Amino acid sequence: MDFENVKAQMRKGVLEFCILSILSKGDAYATDLLNNLKESELIVVEGTLYPLLTRQKNAGLLSYRWEESTQGPPRKYYALTDKGREVLKESEASWRELIESVDSILKK
């Protein structure tokens, strides 16, 4: 098993959680999300974001609205739904649990 692959898998695992987390701080369109995720080095190529957003939207976690832009094409702004907020809360809890479990092993 090569290490790069492990890293990519880890990143993928938390990506959906991070998208929800970013959106909980305010509505955003894809490029805002991309800038955020790229800054934290969570995403390498942009294309991977779109299937995730579509799936989260279809699962009822996100809603969207169109807004005109002065510089380019109209933007699709995503917002968390109530269900999305709930899932985020649960994910956050399990994330903390996971960190604790891993830490407890690392510190042994």
Add this chain to the structure above:
Amino acid sequence: MKKTFSVNLGNRVYSIDDDAYMKLKEYLDRIEGYFSDQKEREDIINDIEMRISELFTEYLGSNKQVITLNDVEEVIKVMGDPREISGAEEQSQATHERHSGTRRIYRDPDNRMIGGVCGGLGAYLGIDPVIVRILFILFLIFGIGFLVYIILWIVVPEARTTAQKLEMRGDSVNVSNIGSFVKDEFESVKKSFRRNKN
């Protein structure tokens, strides 16, 4: 001197060199081939086109009015390989793998006279659609062919995605097959395009 096209991406119009257009079209088609769910596919392609449109706007300025092959290559680098984009979809790829090799009946939109029913049946049965058509016409003479055709037209789904087209021919749906199939289609589009130009 190069010929340019104008394309509508995310409701904005761009002038694009013909080689750049071909490259972009092939890229988007390849992405499309990875998603089997129609609604999902439309959403994803739409979002990606929006983003590409935004990137094109960034590249263009008063000194630069045409999208070139370089720009498209840059966009592809930023957006990533279609396989990587569909990476989150490994599950649906896996379920496809299970169906691999089994044939399914579809209507063939690339090989149609009316609704693609005979073309699809021909692909399913592995015989020339012309023979299916002749049989159908014989049926017609005896009266029930028309009704049968209409029923099949309604009941049999059209093969829209690359994956479905492969299934129609009984080829297994995997990454390399999709790749080569899309390339074949791309080549045939290119050829017919050249023919029309002359």
